[in-house]
Amino acid sequence: MDATCPSCGAGLETPLACGACGVLMLTEDGACPFALLGLEPGFPVDAKDLKTRLRRFTRLVHPDFFALEGEQALAKAERNNALLNEAFAVLSDETRRADRLVARLGGPSEKDLGSMPQAFLMEVMEWNETLEEASPGSAEMLRLSSELTEHRDRISTEIAAALTPLPQPGAASLAGVRQSLNARRYVDRALGRISASAGPA
């Protein structure tokens, strides 16, 4: 990051607050989650590094450290910490991260693509049939579960490959990523139904 602190001039790691003098910055809603965590946009994210950043930056913006500094500072801290938490949530979730990148690069949205290919929908109908008929814990259900998990892994690998390195803005490949993301939603829904049918947690 090349931005500097308006208060003390030190380099800024995050637009939320200055690590050197501690001043809180005003950040607009919808700021780029990568920027908030001091990262360049990109699909691969090191989970451990992300967490270290979250902790480091939370130390700068957590409301507890502004408890006696008046309502205004406290409100700003609440807000900046909420932005930080939201950015972390987006970046630590593969789907949300990919979704942001596709949108950022001008790719199609979930609805832009229209319906999924016929063959895929047929497959989904088969899963649903098994889900309706097979009893929880049965061999059939277990087979479906492992099949879906495999399917999910395959889609994830495709998405990661298509987004690493990041394609050019507006690239045609973005539509493929969006389709994979949509497909994964179906898979996740089915997997969710399996774990729900296995009984309450």
Next chain:
Amino acid sequence: MGYIELEVLEDQPKRVVIGIDLGTTNSLPAIWKDGRPEILEVEGEPALIPSVVHVSDDGTAVVGRTARARSMDDPAHTVHSIKRFMGRSLGELDEAVLRRLPYQVTQTERGLVQVEVGGKRFTPQEISALILREVAAQASVAMGGAEVLSAVITVPAYFDDAQRQATRDAARLAGLEVLRIVNEPTAASLAYGLDQKEEGTVAVYDLGGGTFDVSILSIEGGVFEVLSTNGDTSLGGDDLDALLVDLLRSELEGSVEGSVFDDPAFRQAARLSAEKAKVALSRDPEADLVISLPELGVNARRTVTREEFERLAAPLVERSIRCCERALKDAELEPKDVDEVVLVGGSTRVPLVRAEVERFFGRAPHTELNPDQVVALGAAAQAEVLMGGSRDILLMDVTPLSLGLETMGGAAEKLIQRNNRIPCSVKEGFTTYADNQSAIDFHVLQGERELAADCRSLGRFKLTGIPPMPAGLPRVGVKFHLDADGILTVSAKEESTGASASIEVKPSHGLTEDEVSDMLEASFKNARKDFEERRRVDLIAEIGIMLRHATANLTVAEERLDRESVEDLHEAIAAAKEARLCTELELVQAARDTLDRATMPLAAVLMDSVVKEAVSGKKLGDL
């Protein structure tokens, strides 16, 4: 004001923030001192305040030990365990709990719970405020008179928005600013100094008087993160007592009229006897349940072995272990991943509880600190952070319950998921269904269920001031913010015109802003007594400061004072020390005035030397 001048010799005392464990059974204040948290003590004893309020028919309320002492003879005027009612409506309260109460519980038209004692109705917030007032007063005495205006208060991690808000309102009614509401389990691990750990996972098992909580925390380089919380708001030490009360009842069955069991005096005596036996059973292999109420024809002794008690208690303990399982599952961990287990709450002294916790987690739990004190100690540690003393400790919390809105078909749409980090904000867009519609109603829910009716209603919000426009055109952005304490605030803006829409809040279980103001006003108006009590506490605080200065300065300047003044002062100091425990305003006032007069000669001597030093310093500088 002889002592005021003396303050030039010392730094101004900094603002005091205390930690308060506002418990179901007892409340306890603690403070950070000399680099560690410390339980505040009065007369060498922890300033433990039983969370009990007694209200006489003339409306006089007493709190704490005195109230608990009266509960035996006068149970119908004594309120226990009010924490169970905080932020709840009548329909949500456990009927078994209500049945055991020796007083009436009613609700207002709006559904707010009220307890009826001494011919007056009190909301749980008001009862809790009385307790907090007493805690602050005792803390003030313990600190030699420093005024207590701000506090960190702990709540079960499982508390929802309404319960947290009720706690905050109670503090406001007590004249305390709540700087932070901290989850009890988090406080407990702070007390154990687990923030010093390089890295690890901690399970906090908190079996309090009225609630059970388990939290799984991760600690890394001083950062606390609540990974998950689970619990049961109707499982606690009181339930263990109830098992023993049931034993007593079956012992008496047949020998007394059934109506005796509903007699408030019986219920209270049975409860106290059960509590005593429970404590004894943690130590001894057997104990006696004894009850003797000649006026009711009740006289019984029943020996209980630990084995029998454990057999009865096993299902309750089992329920707590199931919560531990769920908490671990949410944190995606196995029992073996837990590095430390912390016990909180007096009931964790029950050997069966310790054994089951150890069996489940596969390791011995921490028992070094008093399980009744760990939460208050941790609150004090957090108070130090808030006073700007340290950034070493950082609590990163999660919300225990999902937050959502009721949609058209009565379904609950989740906006913020359970275990989401807080603070957090969510923005939702709304529009109108009819032309020129100027208001939108919505219903905020908390809970995990799919249907709105199965979730807990937090409140109804009415968005007004939408400019007249065709249906579907306005774009109203509503921002839901869960703050670091887990309390919700809602704000709104009409985005197409920039007109600010306003939000009217109707909490389902809490006090409105107006109600809090009214209660505050009423408490000012009503109570000359309150005023006098306040004045007394202030005077005691003042005496504390005076004593501190007088004793300190006396050792420095004693030889420069005439003998008579020294004697006067010693006498006045002794009298003032006694007066701090006095309940009569006039006597406290007199002691303060005497001390004030007696310190004047000392002040004069000291001022003299200060001036001399200052003057000689100047001369030195001039040279």
